[in-house]
Amino acid sequence: MEQTKDRQIAAKWAFNLLKGNFCILDTETTGIDAKAQVCQIAVINSLGELLFESLVQPTHPIPESATAIHGITNAMVKDAPSFDQALVPLLRATGNRDVVIYNAEFDLRAIRQSFYPHKIWLAFPTSDRRQT
Template sequence: MLDPSSSILDAEFIAFDLETTGCSPDFSEIVEIGAVRFRLDGTEIARFQQLVDPRCRIPAATTAVHGITDDMVADQPPIEEALPKFLKFLGDAEAIGMAHNAAFDVGFLNRALHRCNEVCPLTPVIDTVRLSRRWVHNCRRYTLAALGQHFGVADYVEHRGLSDSLVLKDVFLGVMREGLIVETVGDFLRLAKPKFFRATKPPEKTPCLPSEFAALQAAADSRSTVLMKYQSAKRGVAERSVTPRKFVQFRNTVYLLAFCHTDRKEKQYRLDRIRDFHVDSGE
């Protein structure tokens, strides 16, 4: 267990990164876990890298980002086998975890913890985006690539689990050198305000759709492209080109989970805000 009174110089840190089939843990899967364990003086203790079979096709648009193909994961262990290996690497809360945009990575792991019925690790996880925005004042952007360039990190294969983790390690060390002065683990955690793992279950149930949305369900089943008019709080009614994935209900609201070709990412849409739609015939 972490001792809050111990010196920050004696602490161990674990930078980790996930690659996935999409942006939402509600309907996307983990395809790679990468991590590196290190100390504040830069000493590397151990590495972890594991491709994961998501048991589904990886969308072409997602492969274009991280380069992981269906063939690469075909013979890899599923998350039920890969997750316990990663939890063993994390250890029993004797290290401080970190991820760049931690809500994303922790969110996917929380869903996996629930699915695999695993005990949540007690490892605190700091968000290096938040840490960088607070302590790095002369950087125009706070993406991992931009921060890596700011701190002079060597070129790397972007958007792969282990390579991103190694860059994250160097970025974090750069942030600490740039002016984050703390003496103890407790002082550091109070400043960093870490997240903690909490197993989360999927949305409550699969809904029964009104008859007027039957064609939308058929489009989800066939992975067809749908052109729809959607009313959002910020944009008003706007046209969207989407590929429906599935429908979920949370409390009393039904959502369409879909890949949005307009914004090039996975999104969720409230069914009651879809004003019109038709399936694109491709003609």
């Protein structure tokens, strides 16, 4: 029974992708550890059009090692919105679309870690998520 449900979920997910009912989310972060937070987030639609992009001010400084990878400095995020301020526009951008994330496990962990300092408790539906 569970296998049938999984197939139905996978079929719906694939159908929505073929319809173009998806968006792609990407983040840059302050690092890779358990305290890493988002410092930039962007969403494009299936046509590659930008739906949302923002630098995000993390609650701790961006280490030089992270800046060396993505080029985002503490000065660049100084006046950027905090994660809780960026969340509503982000959710509007993703809307009711399926969200495709390359290296989803890492990005979703960084997003969750960005929630915690702002006392945001938001669950992501993961039953129909396909690791990309």
